Amino acid sequence: MQPTLFSSLRLTVSQLTFHIRKSLENDPQLQDVWVEGEISNLSKPNSGHVYFTLKDKNASLRCMMWKPDAARLRVHLQDGMAVEAHGRITVYEPQGSYQLAVNLIQPKGEGALYQEFLRLKAKLEAEGLFDEERKRPIPELPRVIGIVTSQTGAALRDMLNTLRRRLPLAQVVLAPSPVQGVEAPPALVKAIESLNAQSPDVILLARGGGSIEDLWAFNDERVARAVADSNAPIVCGVGHETDFTLCDFAADLRAPTPTAAAELATQTTLDDLQARLANFYSQLSFSILDLISENKSFLVSLSSRLRYVSPERRIQSEYQRVDEFSRRAFSALNHRIELQSKQLDGVSKRLQALNPEAILLRGYAIITRGEDNAVVSKVSEARGEIKIRVSDGEFEARVNH
Amino acid sequence: MAKTKPILKPVEELTYEEALAELETIVASLESEQNPLEGAMKLFERGQALVARCGAALESAQLKVQKLAGESIAAFEDESE
Numbered sequence: 001m002q003p004t005l006f007s008s009l010r011l012t013v014s015q016l017t018f019h020i021r022k023s024l025e026n027d028p029q030l031q032d033v034w035v036e037g038e039i040s041n042l043s044k045p046n047s048g049h050v051y052f053t054l055k056d057k058n059a060s061l062r063c064m065m066w067k068p069d070a071a072r073l074r075v076h077l078q079d080g081m082a083v084e085a086h087g088r089i090t091v092y093e094p095q096g097s098y099q100l101a102v103n104l105i106q107p108k109g110e111g112a113l114y115q116e117f118l119r120l121k122a123k124l125e126a127e128g129l130f131d132e133e134r135k136r137p138i139p140e141l142p143r144v145i146g147i148v149t150s151q152t153g154a155a156l157r158d159m160l161n162t163l164r165r166r167l168p169l170a171q172v173v174l175a176p177s178p179v180q181g182v183e184a185p186p187a188l189v190k191a192i193e194s195l196n197a198q199s200p201d202v203i204l205l206a207r208g209g210g211s212i213e214d215l216w217a218f219n220d221e222r223v224a225r226a227v228a229d230s231n232a233p234i235v236c237g238v239g240h241e242t243d244f245t246l247c248d249f250a251a252d253l254r255a256p257t258p259t260a261a262a263e264l265a266t267q268t269t270l271d272d273l274q275a276r277l278a279n280f281y282s283q284l285s286f287s288i289l290d291l292i293s294e295n296k297s298f299l300v301s302l303s304s305r306l307r308y309v310s311p312e313r314r315i316q317s318e319y320q321r322v323d324e325f326s327r328r329a330f331s332a333l334n335h336r337i338e339l340q341s342k343q344l345d346g347v348s349k350r351l352q353a354l355n356p357e358a359i360l361l362r363g364y365a366i367i368t369r370g371e372d373n374a375v376v377s378k379v380s381e382a383r384g385e386i387k388i389r390v391s392d393g394e395f396e397a398r399v400n401h
Numbered sequence: 402m403a404k405t406k407p408i409l410k411p412v413e414e415l416t417y418e419e420a421l422a423e424l425e426t427i428v429a430s431l432e433s434e435q436n437p438l439e440g441a442m443k444l445f446e447r448g449q450a451l452v453a454r455c456g457a458a459l460e461s462a463q464l465k466v467q468k469l470a471g472e473s474i475a476a477f478e479d480e481s482e
């Protein structure tokens with residue numbers, strides 16, 4: 001086509017790009033589209049946004065994912081991966097390029113199943129089946145644990161081993177059920193219902209890993225409803241970490257795997273119980289020892305107070321008083337004796353002085369007459385024989401006149 | 402003060418949970434209440450017996466696995482044991 005001098009339309013690049021952008025972004029088909037292709041040139045810069053190219057044999061499409069959408073990705077993107085990407089076409093004006101702004105990616109082939117899943121999920125969600133308020137707490141120490149799973153699967157073995165290791169105190173009631181195939185959903189429903197008749201403290205609903213089709217029974221509406229209707233709280237552990245089923249949403253607690261479900265249902269383990277018991281025992285011992293030592297020290301203080309008020313001290317002080325009295329009595333007595341003996345001495349001396357014999361010592365003599373033994377005290381009385389008595393004896397003499 | 406004096410069952414007749422609950426009460430009582438020494442010693446002895454009862458239950462615990470068959474319940478032979 002030759003350009004004509006009088007073209008009706010003359011635009012700047014910006015105007016044209018803007019026009020293209022408008023026409024692409026106003027096309028509803030391009031604003032809600034699934035695109036199938038293979039990932040290449042995958043790039044994940046630090047910004048958290050994800051960039052890649054989707055291509056098939058003949059064409060390629062630049063794609064980008066904003067950080068919030070990229071963070072919600074269920075699949076791990078890799079170059080060469082065949083995927084279905086959902087998003088809307090936008091235009092990046094500075095480079096004049098169009099791109100798919102992706103908000104969802106799933107492995108190729110999951111599309112139809114996933115649509116069904118989303119439809120059911122939205123429906124049950126709208127009914128309030130998944131509401132947080134409906135979730136019941138999982139008992140910390142369940143006595144009876146119900147299990148709904150295949151009797152022959154590895155999941156059962158894993159769960160029993162986990163329970164045996166963590167809480168052998170518990171009792172397990174198994175309600176076996178096929179977990180895949182057309183017979184699985186009604187069987188799972190029946191297993192959940194008959195288990196509830198045994199009123200277990202918690203139910204583990206589990207299945208080992210498998211393809212999305214293998215896990216499909218757990219996306220069955222009937223099973224999801226039975227889970228929500230269960231009297232006993234249900235821990236759901238189906239498939240692997242990345243698998244989310246409707247039962248997971250309807251359950252009271254979602255576990256990433258069957259083993260994890262058994263773990264989540266036994267928050268208190270045998271070890272915890274033993275530690276708790278040991279703790280109780282030491283608390284018990286401490287408090288009784290405390291009480292005993294309290295009583296002991298009270299007793300010690302009482303006994304010292306008792307000693308303080310004991311009559312023993314008074315008895316001793318009485319003793320002292322008695323001693324004092326007796327000392328004073330003795331000294332008074334001695335004094336009196338001394339006084340008496342001095343008096344006696346004086347009297348006796350005076351008595352001595354009166355003894356006539358004492359005069360003889362001073363050279364006096366007593367003269368008596370021989371004839372009548374009369375004492376001669378005058379010259380006229382002296383005659384004849386006389387006896388002269390001196391201090392150490394007497395002798396006779398004759399008066400010559 | 403909880404002064405109720407229930408007639409105490411022999412510890413062997415208690416379930417693990419009953420024994421543990423009573424033990425918990427005894428510990429709380431010994432810790433928080435003014436017990437006369439003799440009463441406290443009695444509580445302590447009871448507590449010791451309960452600890453022994455619970456300990457024995459934990460030591461000997463073996464996961465009991467049963468299987469629902471229709472409406473009835475039967476022992477389950479676990480081949481993985």
